[in-house]
Each structure stands twice: as structure tokens, then as C-alpha cells.
Amino acid sequence: MKTTKTFKQMKRDGEPIAMLTAYDAPSARLAERAGVDMILVGDSLGMVVLGYDSTVPVSVDDMVLHTKAVKRGAPNTFVVTDMPFLTYHSSFSETAGHVRRLLQEAGADAVKLEGGADIASTVQRLTAAGVPVVGHIGLTPQSVGVLGGYRVQGKAQEEGEQLLADAQALEQAGAFAIVVECVPKQLGALLAKEINVPIIGIGAGAETDGQVLVYHDVIGYESERVAKFVKQYTAVSPIIEEGLASYVTDVKQRAFPEEAHTYTTNDTGWLAVYGGDKK
Numbered sequence: 001m002k003t004t005k006t007f008k009q010m011k012r013d014g015e016p017i018a019m020l021t022a023y024d025a026p027s028a029r030l031a032e033r034a035g036v037d038m039i040l041v042g043d044s045l046g047m048v049v050l051g052y053d054s055t056v057p058v059s060v061d062d063m064v065l066h067t068k069a070v071k072r073g074a075p076n077t078f079v080v081t082d083m084p085f086l087t088y089h090s091s092f093s094e095t096a097g098h099v100r101r102l103l104q105e106a107g108a109d110a111v112k113l114e115g116g117a118d119i120a121s122t123v124q125r126l127t128a129a130g131v132p133v134v135g136h137i138g139l140t141p142q143s144v145g146v147l148g149g150y151r152v153q154g155k156a157q158e159e160g161e162q163l164l165a166d167a168q169a170l171e172q173a174g175a176f177a178i179v180v181e182c183v184p185k186q187l188g189a190l191l192a193k194e195i196n197v198p199i200i201g202i203g204a205g206a207e208t209d210g211q212v213l214v215y216h217d218v219i220g221y222e223s224e225r226v227a228k229f230v231k232q233y234t235a236v237s238p239i240i241e242e243g244l245a246s247y248v249t250d251v252k253q254r255a256f257p258e259e260a261h262t263y264t265t266n267d268t269g270w271l272a273v274y275g276g277d278k279k
């Protein structure tokens with residue numbers, strides 16, 4: 001299995017890191033078979049799987065359940081799990097308790113935290129305790145209420161310089177990789193150049209050390225309203241819908257099940273009492 005060391009080496013070698021989210025065993029199995037370098041059990045789970053309209057309602061229990069499923073499906077892939085909203089801003093012992101569940105109980109290989117210099121001391125303590133940590137800066141969806149929407153970040157000099165300082169603080173604190181979301185390509189390139197740990201972009205241009213996208217966006221599964229940074233590589237929703245509609249039609253027309261899908265018995269004599277075996 002790839003490790004934090006592998007990812008740092010990939011940056012040095014200029015080999016892009018392909019990261020993808022997954023939330024359940026079959027999708028994780030397909031991601032592993034497709035050669036994904038690193039799976040993220042993202043708290044986007046709340047939006048693409050659980051039907052919430054933000055990532056804010058997602059719980060540690062949710063992340064534990066889905067991380068377990070992902071590890072069962074992709075036992076040989078490095079799995080990063082998102083720490084949910086407001087689970088790493090109180091005491092360190094509370095934060096550590098949640099991290100312990102995600103790593104020990106669920107089997108995650110690392111955790112990801114949203115924030116920069118503001119959470120660097122937490123990242124430092126986790127790393128010192130032996131926890132591999134991924135940072136996440138730029139558009140941080142858990143702060144959608146503060147940001148006032150899902151908007152591009154770091155367009156102006158002051159914001160861009162703050163994001164560079166945030167990335168430096170995270171690297172200094174021991175983060176082994178940093179996700180950078182929804183920033184101008186020029187800032188993505190600058191971060192990849194200035195920071196010595198892999199910068200994994202989502203809407204951060206082509207010059208970052210890797211890319212991450214949401215599974216459902218990549219396969220076009222009930223994700224029509226997508227951000228500009230998404231490329232839909234296939235469109236499974238119409239295929240699924242067509243299959244489901246055919247099933248309903250077949251049931252209504254008694255075209256399903258066919259003989260191939262049914263069981264039978266030779267001991268039918270006793271059925272005569274009830275009016276006989278119909279077939």
C-alpha cells in the first residue's frame with residue numbers, strides 16, 4: 001500500500017497523485033481497481049449520499065460507518081477520512097477521541113481537517129501523537145455559512161498571501177499533504193512550488209501535485225448541478241434510471257420474474273387440497 005512517504009516521493013518525482021472520494025464498499029472497490037492513489041471518505045458524504053444541503057450535519061458516527069465500508073472495499077488503498085464540522089475545535093482530548101475512532105475503529109489511514117494557521121496547533125499535536133494529517137484550505141465547505149456560499153477563494157493578493165501562509169503553517173505543523181479547493185490556477189501553481197508537501201487540488205488548476213474530485217461528480221451520478229472544476233467522465237444516472245424503469249415495467253406486465261429467476265419443487269401433490277399447483 002502507498003504511504004505518506006510514497007506521496008511525498010511522488011511530488012518530488014513530479015508524478016501526479018490521483019485522489020477520489022468514495023463512501024461505500026463497491027465504489028471503493030472500483031476506485032482501487034481503477035488505480036486511484038488515495039481515497040477520501042469526504043464529508044461531502046452528507047450532500048451526495050445522505051441528502052443534506054451542506055456538510056455541516058455530518059457526524060463522526062457517519063464517517064466511522066462509511067470509512068469502515070470503504071476500507072472493506074479497498075483494503076489496499078490509502079484512505080483519508082474527513083473530520084466533520086466542529087469536531088476538532090474544542091479540547092485536544094475531544095479531538096483525539098474522534099480521531100481515535102476514525103483510525104482505530106474505522107481503519108482510516110489519515111484524517112483531513114479544514115483550516116490553515118488557525119488549526120496548525122491541532123495538526124501539530126495530532127502529528128506528534130502519530131496521526132497522519134491532511135490539511136484543507138481555500139474553499140472550506142464546513143465554513144459555507146461564514147463564507148456566504150461556495151465561492152472561489154484567494155483571487156486578491158491579501159487572500160492569496162493568507163492562503164500561502166496557511167499552507168506554510170500546515171506544512172510546518174506536520175501535515176503530509178494539503179487539499180486546496182476552488183482557487184485561481186496561479187495560486188494553485190504557487191502553492192505547489194512553494195510548499196514541500198503534496199498540494200492536491202480541486203478547482204486549483206493543472207499545476208498542483210495531484211487532483212481530487214467527488215466520486216458522484218466523476219461518474220455523473222445524480223450530480224447535475226456541479227462546480228466549474230468538475231469533469232464528468234461518464235453519465236451513469238440515465239443508465240441507472242433506464243434499468244430501474246424497465247424493472248418497474250416488467251413487474252407491472254408480469255414479464256419479471258422469468259423461469260430463470262424462480263424456484264420449483266417436485267412435491268406438489270399436497271397442493272391439490274388448495275386447488276392445485278397452478279403451473
Ligand SMILES: Nc1nc(=O)c2c([nH]1)NC[C@@H]1CN(c3ccc(C(=O)N[C@@H](CCC(=O)O)C(=O)O)cc3)CN21
Nearest residue numbers: 044047048141150151152182214217223226227228229
Ligand atoms: N457533488 C459535490 N462535489 C463537490 O466537489 C463538493 C460537494 N458535492 N459537497 C461538498 C463540497 C461543496 N463543494 C463545492 C460546491 C459548489 C461549488 C461551486 O459551485 N462553485 C462555483 C464558484 C463560482 C465563483 O465563485 O466564481 C462554481 O461555479 O464553480 C464549489 C465547491 C465542493 N464539495
Ligand SMILES: CC(C)C(=O)C(=O)O
Nearest residue numbers: 021042043044179202
Ligand atoms: C471535496 C473534497 C476535497 C472533500 O473535502 C469532500 O469530498 O468532502
Ligand SMILES: [Mg+2]
Nearest residue numbers: 042043044082
Ligand atoms: Mg470535505
